[in-house]
Structures are given as C-alpha cells and as structure tokens.
Amino acid sequence: MRQLPVRRLVISAACAALLLGGAAPLAAAENGAPGPARPNAAAPVAGTEALLHQATTLGDTGGVLGAISDLIEAVTGAAGGQLGTQEAQTHSDAVRHAIGDAQRGSESGPKSAGIQDAHTLPARYGADEAKSPRAAAPDPRGEALTTLQSRADRLIEAARGGSEKTVKERVAQLVQGQVDLMAATLAADGMPRTSLQGLPEAPSTDVHTLPDPTSARPDHRG
Template identity: 30%
Template sequence: MRGLPARRIASSVLCATVLIGIAGPAAVAADNDSARKHVHAASSVPVPGADGLLAQVKGLGDVGSVLTPVTDLLNQVLKADNGQLSADQAQKLVDTVNETVAKITAAAPAAPAVPAAPAVPAAPAVPAAPAVPATPALPATPALPATPALPALPKSGDDSKGKRAPADLAGDALASLQKAVASLLTAVTSGDVSAVVPAVTGVVTGLVNVVAATLLGGGLPAPSLAGLPALPALPSTSSLPAVPAVPGV
C-alpha cells in the first residue's frame, strides 16, 4: 500500500513536466510575436518632415524620367545619316517623350483655390459738418521750378517670373520642351540637314530649362559643392546719382 502514493506522486510530477514542456515554447513564441509587433509598430512611424523631402525626391525623379527619353531621341538623331530618321522611328521616340511629360503633368498637384475676401461692412454715415465762414483769399504762391526726373533703375530681370509658383515654372518648361521636340520631329523627317542642328539645340535648351526649373523652383536645398560660382548680385543703389535739391524748398 505504501507504493501507491509514490506512484501517484511520480505521475503528478510527470504530468507537470509534460505540461511545462508544452506550454514553455508556446509562451516563448507568444513573447517573440509580441516583440516583433512592437518593433513593426515602432518602425512604421514616419520620419519628421518626410512629406517635404518626398516632394523633393519626386521632383528629382521627374527630371530623371524626362532625361532618358529625350537623350535617347537626341542620340538617335545625332547618330543617324544626315540627322534623318524614318517617320515611324521618329514618331515613336517623340511619343515616348510626350507620354513621360503627360504622366508628370497629370501627377502634379492642382493649385489651391484662393478664398474669396470677406465683404467689407458699410461705413456709418458721417454727420454733416457745420458751415465754415469764408476764408479771405491768400496771395498766389510763386511757382516752383520743375523737379528733374530721376533716372530709371536698371532692370534685374522680369519681376513677374520671380512671383510665379514653382509648379508653373516647371509646367512651362515641360510645355516648351514638347514644342522643341515637335520641331525636332519635323526637322529629322524633312530631309533638310541644315534644320537638324538648330532643332537639336532647341531640345537641349528645353531640357536644361526643365532641370533648372526643378532645381531652382522645386524647394531643393542649395548646392554646397566647393568651387561653384555664386549667383550674381543685384546692382547696388549706392551707385545711383543723388537726387538734386529743389531750390526754395
């Protein structure tokens, strides 16, 4: 009879060991899964200021997507016999450029609508002022000599361009590039060799305008490479002639 309790104790210990062996790995797996979820939740937090940086990256990506089809077109033209391509080949290259520009233009955000100005309330009526007695006439003041006109300030550029939005500058640059590409299409299928070089130059200039509009008007950081020339300074107002004094004043 004494052997029976010992057997029961051994059975209880064996069952507890089996339960621990089953529950232990499950608990460890649950802890690991919870830790992985915590790490994933922490890694999904966006970087501060990511929206502005993503806009800059997109602008650079747009430039890259335009560069490839345009440079492919120019390479084909400049390597062709007398700069002439077949109508189908030239049209295919031009269509690729136009499709790329259309994708960029369609993805550009629309300009926000300007809210209407609130209505100005009507001013209260001003009571009539009492009549003022007539003032005796004063002697006539001698006329002053005419003041000489000031010389015109030198123009430092078109002010209207500086007030335009970056999206407008980029859109205008892309539209000008498309016009230059259309002129190139005419030149490379016309048989006129003399028209090819000016048309290619126009496309290169249009492509440079697209890059410049993106770099200078897209909110990108200023270049920091040593040796780059500085932007030209505006003319100093100290060099302007002094305004002559008006005699008798």
C-alpha cells in the first residue's frame, strides 16, 4: 500500500477537524442542546438617546462649517475671487448637502421636554390657539441654517462675476453666519453647557440695549 506523505496527512487531519468542529454546534442544535452563548451586539446602550442626538447635532454642524470654510477658502484664494463653473457648482452642492443633512437631523431628533407642541398643550388652550403661530417654539438653529444657505448662494453668485468688494462683503457675511450657527447650536435646549473656566461672556448685541449715538444729550448748562 502506498503511504501518503506526512504533509498530506497533516492537512487531511486539519480539514477533518475543521469539518467536525463546524458540524458540532449544528448537531447540538438539532439535538436541542444549547449552543455557545453569543454576545448581543445589537443591544444599544440604554439612556443615551439624548446624548447621541447632541453628538449628531454637533457633527452635522461641523459638516456645515467645514463645507462653508472650504467655499470661503476657494473663493478668497482665487484670482479676483472668481471661481470656474465646475468648481462653483461643486462647492454649491457640498454646502447644500451639508445643510440639508443638518436640517433633517434637527427634524428627526428627540423633542425637548421643555417644548410643547399642539398635541401636548394644556387643556385650557383651544384647538385654534394650539395651531396659532404662538404655539410654535422658536428655532434659532434652523433659522441660522437657512440664513447660511442664502449667504452661501450669494457668495457663489458674487464669485461668478461680482467685484472683489462684493466678494469680500459676502465672505464677511458668511463668516458671521458660521458664528451664528455655532452660537445657536450651543445654546439649543438640552445641549450641555461648557465646563471650561474663565471664558469671557459674549457681549450683548441686542439693538434695544445698545446706546443710540445720535441721541442728543440734555444740556444742563443753566
């Protein structure tokens, strides 16, 4: 009888062991015996829905800021602040996509416990009052996203035939829009406040509290 080489015998034995090892759990299942325990990888961490929404909101905001910054970098680095048709369209699509993702994320997020919609208003309010504009909660972040989209469109318009002065003005408006979006995101209801110490308070920009430089001072001279 011809003897098989040692190497072929080892390979055959290994294959047989693998086959038997794979068949063992199946045979155990067919006989009703419990198989090896498997960790439940699909189970989410309980009580983290709000934290996940906050992290997603910050991530979406970062995506918007990044797309806007890329647009500004491209415009300010171009000769005369002018972009080619393809480049302008690429940045326009990127900004619109990022802002759309952020808006959809806001709409699908959990409602704040402090905001009531028309279905949860107290019974003393009638149906007509519940549907009135006063029942709608303000949405500074949504307004900031809408404004940012409008300002990005205006900058791209200026980068396709506008003067350098117009480009510079619209870049400044767009940067202000980025700041407004960050402020609205961080001030959103339910967002954790910063734990950093020593940060200066933002100056008030309420037009009703700023002094009027044109107002005449009373003359107390006799």
